[in-house]
Every structure is written in C-alpha cells, then in structure tokens.
Amino acid sequence: MTDSRIVYSPIGVIRSEHTIAANTPIQPVYAKGCKGRAEIIDAYSEGLSDLEGFSHIYLIYHFNQSREVKLTVKPFLQDVDRGIFSTRAPYRPNPIGLSVVELVKIEGTVLYFDGADILDGTPLLDIKPYTAKFDLHEVKTNGWQDEVDEKTAQHRGKRGYSP
Amino acid sequence: MTDSRIVYSPIGVIRSEHTIAANTPIQPVYAKGCKGRAEIIDAYSEGLSDLEGFSHIYLIYHFNQSREVKLTVKPFLQDVDRGIFSTRAPYRPNPIGLSVVELVKIEGTVLYFDGADILDGTPLLDIKPYTAKFDLHEVKTNGWQDEVDEKTAQHRGKRGYSP
Numbered sequence: 001m002t003d004s005r006i007v008y009s010p011i012g013v014i015r016s017e018h019t020i021a022a023n024t025p026i027q028p029v030y031a032k033g034c035k036g037r038a039e040i041i042d043a044y045s046e047g048l049s050d051l052e053g054f055s056h057i058y059l060i061y062h063f064n065q066s067r068e069v070k071l072t073v074k075p076f077l078q079d080v081d082r083g084i085f086s087t088r089a090p091y092r093p094n095p096i097g098l099s100v101v102e103l104v105k106i107e108g109t110v111l112y113f114d115g116a117d118i119l120d121g122t123p124l125l126d127i128k129p130y131t132a133k134f135d136l137h138e139v140k141t142n143g144w145q146d147e148v149d150e151k152t153a154q155h156r157g158k159r160g161y162s163p
Numbered sequence: 164m165t166d167s168r169i170v171y172s173p174i175g176v177i178r179s180e181h182t183i184a185a186n187t188p189i190q191p192v193y194a195k196g197c198k199g200r201a202e203i204i205d206a207y208s209e210g211l212s213d214l215e216g217f218s219h220i221y222l223i224y225h226f227n228q229s230r231e232v233k234l235t236v237k238p239f240l241q242d243v244d245r246g247i248f249s250t251r252a253p254y255r256p257n258p259i260g261l262s263v264v265e266l267v268k269i270e271g272t273v274l275y276f277d278g279a280d281i282l283d284g285t286p287l288l289d290i291k292p293y294t295a296k297f298d299l300h301e302v303k304t305n306g307w308q309d310e311v312d313e314k315t316a317q318h319r320g321k322r323g324y325s326p
Contacts, residue, residue, distance in 0.1 A: 027297045048248055049246030062169050083211050085211055085290040093289075098291060125257045126259045130302070131302065133308055135298075137219050141216055141217060142294045142295055143217040144216060
C-alpha cells in the first residue's frame with residue numbers, strides 16, 4: 001500500500017533509574033520528581049540549538065524490550081481488554097513510545113528532564129517541542145479512561161514508584 | 164550505542180486533500196475544518212476497538228516525502244534559523260511526524276478526523292489516544308514560539324488553507 005519497510009536509527013539513548021518494566025511509571029504525570037537524561041549522538045549536536053527555551057518536550061522512542069504484538073491488552077489503569085490503539089501499552093505493531101517530559105536543562109548533548117517513565121537504555125528516535133500553540137487541545141471525551149478515577153489512576157500509574 | 168537499525172512497517176495510510184507540501188497546514192490547529200482519513204490495514208482491525216470514545220488522538224507517521232536531513236531550519240512560523248529538534252519541520256534525522264487530530268468517527272478500519280495537516284498518501288506508523296490525564300501539561304515557556312504572535316502564527320500556519 002505504501003513503503004513497506006521504514007528504517008530509523010537512534011539519535012541517542014534514554015538514561016533513567018528504571019531497569020524493570022513492571023516497576024516503571026506508565027506516564028510522566030505519574031513520574032513527577034523522577035529524573036532522566038537523553039544522551040544525544042554528537043553528530044546531532046547542532047540540532048539541539050534553541051531547544052532549551054521550551055519547558056516541555058516530546059520524546060519519541062523505540063520500546064526495544066517489547067518483544068510481541070498484542071492487538072488487545074488490559075491497559076495499566078484498568079483490568080478490561082481494550083484495543084491496543086486505545087492504550088499507550090508497548091505491545092504495538094510498531095513499538096513507538098511517546099512521553100511529554102519537563103525539560104530541566106541541556107548540557108552539551110545531554111538533556112536533563114523530569115518525569116522519566118522510560119526504561120534505562122531505551123533508544124531515542126526524535127525530540128519535538130511541546131507547545132501551547134500546537135499541543136493543548138480541548139479534550140471532550142477520554143474513552144475508557146473516563147471510567148478510571150484519579151486516585152486509582154495515580155496509584156496504578158506509579159506502579160510502586162515514589163519520588 | 165543501542166540497536167542501530169529499527170525497522171517499522173506502516174499500519175495504514177493517511178488520506179487528505181493535501182497533495183502539495185508547500186500548501187499544507189503545518190499543524191492541526193491551523194487545519195480546522197480540514198477532513199482526513201486514516202485507512203488501517205485489515206489485519207490490525209482488532210486493535211481499533213475502544214478508540215472511538217476518545218475525542219482526540221495522536222497520529223504518528225513517516226514523512227515519506229522528506230528526502231534530506233537538515234539540523235538547522237527556518238521554522239514555518241519564523242524566518243530565523245533554529246535547531247531542527249526545536250521545530251516540527253520534516254527534515255529530521257528520523258522523519259517522524261506527530262499530529263493531534265479530532266476523531267470524528269470510525270467505520271470499519273477507516274478513521275475519519277478533523278484537522279488534517281498531513282499529505283495524502285503518508286504512511287501511518289501508530290495511533291495513540293490523547294487524553295486529559297496524560298497529555299495536558301502546564302507549559303511555562305515555548306522557546307522561540309513565544310516570539311510569534313497569534314495572528315502571524317495563524318496566517319503562516321495555514322499556508323493558504325481555508326476551510
């Protein structure tokens with residue numbers, strides 16, 4: 001139907017305190033206070049210019065420990081089977097992860113951020129600014145997530161993590 | 164440093180009225196009223212369950228018409244050179260595109276959405292729900308975008324598109 005193979009190479013690697021998937025917070029909102037770093041390959045240094053002025057950035061990465069595809073999963077926040085594309089679970093046909101983290105500072109080619117919900121050693125594919133102009137949308141409905149109260153979400157989303 | 168080649172395959176294709184890159188709105192916020200479709204491969208049909216309840220979704224796609232990498236670009240909204248990772252321009256080391264669009268309806272394996280800022284024929288890599296719990300962040304600074312007033316952004320962001 002279109003290009004059948006798309007090949008990417010990491011632009012760097014994520015460093016975090018998370019080494020066990022089952023203990024890793026599922027989203028940055030449940031990982032506040034958890035520090036992470038993105039170590040970028042020197043060759044891309046120039047591309048990091050002007051990034052430090054943004055308080056939040058998207059990290060797009062490869063779930064390299066996800067070894068299987070599941071089209072239906074029980075999401076982390078609820079014990080009900082859901083279509084994979086209605087969740088952020090890693091067992092996706094293309095195991096791409098997306099996190100919005102708070103950028104703390106950049107030193108050389110190392111980005112320091114808060115809200116690390118990513119396993120140590122994860123290959124990084126892209127960085128984009130998250131901005132008020134582009135990324136704040138008026139959400140009307142949240143599908144099955146509207147059935148999950150905030151207390152349950154906080155508890156299950158942290159998966160044992162406490163800052 | 165990590166896996167050096169990451170291979171993905173499209174899960175479907177984006178259909179829109181946009182056939183010329185230079186006339187395509189740069190973000191969904193500048194493409195309101197512009198309809199698009201995501202046609203998903205039948206094999207992934209099961210993965211679309213439960214998605215229709217979400218008012219907004221992320222589309223993650225491959226900028227297949229981006230033929231070169233530029234580490235510094237003039238962003239669409241401003242005539243000043245900026246590091247590529249501080250912009251959403253397509254000339255990225257891994258040409259991954261990210262749009263938050265409004266989901267209108269799903270019929271079979273076809274998603275209908277509003278806010279199409281994507282070229283017709285673009286390979287789709289992933290779909291994720293955009294949710295109030297996970298994706299609304301308190302933006303403090305927007306780097307160089309804070310220098311662009313809203314009127315200029317609207318004008319330049321639409322690139323001639325009017326619904």
